[in-house]
Structure formats: C-alpha cells, structure tokens
Amino acid sequence: MAGIDVGGGHGKRATNHEIPLIPFIDFLLCLVAFLLVTAVWSQMARINADARVPGPPKDEPPEEQKKEKQLNVEMKGDTKFQLVWKEGNTVVNTIDVDRKAVPTGSNGDIRFPDLAKKIEEEWTANGSHRAGSDKKFDLAILHTDNTTPFSDVIAVIDAIYSPKRDFDFAGKSEKVPSFNVTFAVN
Amino acid sequence: MHQIPLAFVRKKVAGGGARSTNHEVPLIPFIDFLLCIVCFLLASFSASGELPVDKNVKLPNAENVMDMTEAPMVAITGTQILVDGAPAGNTRAIEEANRLQRVDELFNVLKNKRELWKQINPGKEFPGVVILQVDRKVQALVVKSVFQTAAFAGYPNVSFMVGRLGK
Numbered sequence: 596m597a598g599i600d601v602g603g604g605h606g607k608r609a610t611n612h613e614i615p616l617i618p619f620i621d622f623l624l625c626l627v628a629f630l631l632v633t634a635v636w637s638q639m640a641r642i643n644a645d646a647r648v649p650g651p652p653k654d655e656p657p658e659e660q661k662k663e664k665q666l667n668v669e670m671k672g673d674t675k676f677q678l679v680w681k682e683g684n685t686v687v688n689t690i691d692v693d694r695k696a697v698p699t700g701s702n703g704d705i706r707f708p709d710l711a712k713k714i715e716e717e718w719t720a721n722g723s724h725r726a727g728s729d730k731k732f733d734l735a736i737l738h739t740d741n742t743t744p745f746s747d748v749i750a751v752i753d754a755i756y757s758p759k760r761d762f763d764f765a766g767k768s769e770k771v772p773s774f775n776v777t778f779a780v781n
Numbered sequence: 782m783h784q785i786p787l788a789f790v791r792k793k794v795a796g797g798g799a800r801s802t803n804h805e806v807p808l809i810p811f812i813d814f815l816l817c818i819v820c821f822l823l824a825s826f827s828a829s830g831e832l833p834v835d836k837n838v839k840l841p842n843a844e845n846v847m848d849m850t851e852a853p854m855v856a857i858t859g860t861q862i863l864v865d866g867a868p869a870g871n872t873r874a875i876e877e878a879n880r881l882q883r884v885d886e887l888f889n890v891l892k893n894k895r896e897l898w899k900q901i902n903p904g905k906e907f908p909g910v911v912i913l914q915v916d917r918k919v920q921a922l923v924v925k926s927v928f929q930t931a932a933f934a935g936y937p938n939v940s941f942m943v944g945r946l947g948k
Contacts, residue, residue, distance in 0.1 A: 616812070619812070620811070620812060620815065623812065623816065623819060627815060627819060630819065630822035630823065630826060633826070634822060634825065634826070639834070639840075639849055639942060639943075639944065639945070640843070640846035640847060640848060640849060640942075640943055640944070640945040641846060641847050641848075641849055641850070641912060641940035641941060641942055642843050642845070642847070642943050643847060643941075644928070644939045644940070644941065645937065645938070645939075646928055646929070646932030646936070646937045646938075699842075699946065700842060700946065702839070702841075702842065702944075704841055704842045704946070706844070739921040739925075740921065741879065741920060741921055741922035742920050742921070742922070743920070743921040744917065744918050744919070744920065744921075745841065745915045745916065745917055745918070745920075745921065745924055746917035746918070748921055748924065749841040749843055749917075749941060750841070750843075752843070752941075753843040753844055753845050756845035757844075757845055778924075778925050778928055778929075780881060780925070780929065
C-alpha cells in the first residue's frame with residue numbers, strides 16, 4: 596500500500612496515512628471496463644452538398660456578379676459521363692468520360708475512379724479557387740436522371756470530391772474538397 | 782495450530798541468499814496509465830449511443846467524407862420520409878408524380894423546427910444544416926425533391942449520411 600509520510604506525530608495523533616490503492620485500482624478497472632463496453636465506434640460520416648436556391652425578391656436590382664466557370668457533371672446515360680465547363684450559359688469545354696463502375700466492399704457499393712481522375716485533372720487545369728485564403732469554392736452541378744439510384748449518385752459525388760485543396764481556417768491550413776456540389780433542378 | 786517446520790519454504794521464497802524473489806509492482810505508473818485510458822474513454826463517451834439510423838435505410842459508403850455533426854435527421858426509405866423518426870411525407874407520391882416537387886409535409890415540419898431553434902437561440906445565426914439518411918435504392922427524383930424542399934425550408938447546407946469507406 597502507498598503511504599504519505601509527513602514526519603512523526605510527536606505524541607499526538609499520527610499524521611501518516613495509508614492510501615488504499617488497491618480499491619482505487621479496482622474502481623478504475625471497473626470504470627475502464629464499463630466505458631469500453633458502452634463505447635460507440637461509429638463508422639458514420641457525411642458527404643456535403645450545397646442547396647443554393649434563389650431567396651425572396653428584393654427591391655433593388657442584384658449586383659452584377661462576375662460569371663465563374665462551373666463544372667456540370669452529367670450522368671445521363673449508361674455508358675459515359677459528360678463533364679461540361681460552362682461560364683454562365685456559354686459552354687467552354689466538353690469532355691466525355693467512360694462510365695466504368697468499380698465494385699468496392701461487400702455491400703454492392705461502386706466507385707468511379709476514372710471519373711475522379713478526370714475531374715482532378717480538370718480542376719488542376721481550370722479551377723478558379725485554389726489559394727488557402729480563398730473562402731469560395733468551385734461549383735460542380737450534378738445532372739442525373741430521375742430514376743438513378745442514390746448509391747450511384749453518391750459514387751459520383753464522391754468522385755467530384757476527390758480533388759483536394761488547402762483551406763485556411765482558424766490559423767490552420769487543412770485539406771478540403773475543391774468543389775461544392777449541388778444538384779441541377781431540371 | 783501445529784508448528785510445521787517449513788524453513789525450506791521460507792528459504793525458497795526469500796531467495797535463500799541468492800537473488801530475491803520479492804518484487805515491487807510499479808503501481809503508480811499503472812494508475813497513471815489507467816487514468817489516461819479513463820480520460821480518453823470519457824472524452825469519447827456518447828451518452829446517446831449510436832447515431833439513430835432507420836432500420837429500413839441501407840446507407841451507401843463513400844471515401845471523401847466529413848465527420849458527422851448534430852442536425853435534424855431526415856430519413857428517406859422506399860416508402861416514406863421521416864424527420865427525427867416522425868413521418869413527414871411519402872416517397873411513392875413523388876415517384877408517381879414523376880416530377881420534381883416540394884414535399885409540403887416535410888417543408889412544414891422543417892420550417893417549424895427552424896422557428897423553434899430561433900426561439901430557443903435568439904440573436905444567433907441559424908446554421909441551416911440538415912442530414913439526409915437515404916436508402917441506397919431510392920430514386921434520384923425523390924432525393925432531389927427532398928433536397929429542394931429542405932433548401933426552401935431554410936436548410937441550404939444539406940449533408941448525406943454515408944458509411945466511411947477505407948482508402
């Protein structure tokens with residue numbers, strides 16, 4: 596047992612005390628066992644999307660904004676994706692990518708590594724927001740058929756999020772996806 | 782008790798002049814170690830348990846993901862839409878209509894939640910985050926309709942709940 600020795604008691608009540616370490620260790624071990632049993636090791640995560648819709652009408656006319664390039668990812672077809680860079684309504688560039696789904700895991704998940712690679716190349720060549728201090732992100736607009744299953748939609752969003760850039764936040768620089776993803780409404 | 786001459790035992794235990802068999806157990810570092818484990822487990826302890834995922838929802842997995850955050854949960858199964866477990870719409874109706882539409886029931890529930898949040902937190906900026914738990918087989922039309930409804934109800938930051946896929 597551990598003790599505290601503060602010298603003799605000089606005839607009075609002794610000031611040395613034994614600390615009951617063994618029950619303390621037992622208590623700690625019980626606490627560890629309880630916390631380990633009730634621990635939740637969550638594998639859940641989220642994938643973000645930006646729902647930008649027009650707000651209520653204002654009296655004053657909106658400010659003239661510089662038109663930025665936007666990447667339109669079209670998954671309308673079983674054989675290919677189409678990447679279309681647009682500036683406003685003007686088509687700047689169109690790239691076709693084969694729709695090669697790679698199965699992953701045992702739950703029937705798929706990934707599109709070719710699409711991810713091509714999007715990364717496109718962002719490197721045409722991306723507008725690269726600096727860590729830039730608070731804006733390039734916008735990717737996803738066009739899907741109404742009947743596309745959600746698992747395919749997530750696989751494409753996952754591919755769009757594969758290019759990463761630096762982002763300064765609270766004095767630290769961290770890697771974040773280069774694009775913000777939203778859905779085309781038509 | 783009878784006296785049993787066990788001098789040979791004492792000799793064995795005490796080492797009998799050779800190397801001592803008594804050892805000090807280093808209790809203090811052991812306690813420090815236990816305290817560290819307790820602190821770590823307490824810090825990562827979740828009183829509410831596992832994140833509630835509707836039993837009819839099979840989530841897809843993704844690689845480029847973010848950590849979960851606390852926000853209203855909208856579950857979309859093959860037949861219905863639930864907000865924090867309470868029914869707020871029907872997915873079959875959207876599929877049958879075959880056009881993008883606002884889900885009025887969901888819109889009202891989310892709008893009420895937003896107003897309640899503003900009453901509880903006056904002066905604070907509303908984060909506008911909502912998390913969608915969507916079954917992997919649900920059609921994109923339903924997802925887009927719910928997505929748009931959430932945006933119109935004042936939740937422009939929509940996240941999709943997924944499983945974390947190892948790289």
